[in-house]
Amino acid sequence: MDITITGAVIVKDEERCIKRCIDSLLPIFDEIIIVDTGSVDNTLNILNHYTCDKLKIFHTLWENDFSKPRNLAIKKARCDYIFFIDADEYINSSRCEVISAFNEINRNTKKNDMALCPNIQDHNSNISRSVRRGFVNNEGFYYFGYVHEELRKSNSAILDFNVSVNIIHDGYFPEIIESKDKENRNYQLNLKNISAEPRYLRWRFFYYRDSFEFFPVEEIYHTLSNLIKINENFPLQYSNLKSDKYIFSILDLIARAKLKLRDDYDEFQRVIGVMNEIIPFNSNGFYYSMVYEIFNWKDSARRKIEEILNFKHSERQCNIDMLHSEGLHIDAALSFYLYEIGMKAKAKELLLSVKSCGFHTDLIDSYLRQMSYDEHE
Structure with missing residues (x-):
């Protein structure tokens, strides 16, 4: 039957x-x-x-x-x-x-x-x-x-x-979440779950996952890191992890928090390493590692832009400019950095000005071609 x-x-x-x-x-x-x-x-x-x-x-x-x-x-x-x-x-x-x-x-x-x-x-x-x-x-x-x-x-x-x-x-499109006030509802009910079973990691995971944007990332990182350790006094490592099916999910939240903090690269890599020990070659850890490098590069690029601007206004710079460019090569370098961090319109405006003033190189042409291609796309 x-x-x-x-x-x-x-x-x-x-x-x-x-x-x-x-x-x-x-x-x-x-x-x-x-x-x-x-x-x-x-x-x-x-x-x-x-x-x-x-x-x-x-x-x-x-x-x-x-x-x-x-x-x-x-x-x-x-x-x-x-x-x-x-x-x-x-x-x-x-x-x-x-x-x-x-x-x-x-x-x-x-x-x-x-x-x-x-x-x-x-x-x-x-x-x-x-x-x-x-x-x-x-x-x-x-x-x-x-x-x-x-x-x-x-x-x-x-x-x-x-x-x-x-x-x-x-059901989790942003407009649906807002219309049903799911964030506030889930926050209150997650607290009730924790109150009912304070040691159960599932409830801690959902508590921080559902309200991730509303907690200080330092709290998320330190609280969850300590919760999943066998011994809080020892570093976060595979041999010091509790046995629980939500460990990897919590490590994912820890990696997100560390990505947002970007205060300790070695500690971030430690988190990713533990994730890879639990699930070798997992895509989550790879994703966070790649995004971390992007953010690091963009932070570095912004510092370089500030360095270029300071150099342009410095009285100590050498008066002998490259190829008699009268400082236009510095503006060109500035436009390259602006383009790479996403300020494409400003970068193109500056680079066209540099070219119209007489400073013209193959690299400038290459960037202008890419800018035109971006606009076409």
């Missing part, structure tokens, strides 16, 4: 996207559970236009707890398996692909402990493959956490099972 699957969605004021979500679920799931937590926009009107018997709507009060409506959905589900999808997501896979993924779990002797992890693509085309969305409906699974809620299981560990089911998620 074929397995049956419940699709579960938690909603509140999702008129922008709820139809898209439900339309993607209807051809796939045998039952669709909707838990509304107090919508006051057009969400419920949209849902009530569906006449399909498989769609069932339940209501609960919003109590600043994302786990509560998810656990209610689990309680109401009647199928063999449950699959959660957010209202600002939609499934980009066929019923056949979803059924095939669940059948793989169903044939496994450890199916009662397994969670299906689909591919979730965000608005920046980043793909997450570690979020647990599907599991057997055996009353052993439940959610915990006020925000960034985590799937847990009574009496045993969960085994992740990655599958090629594709989900598209667009």
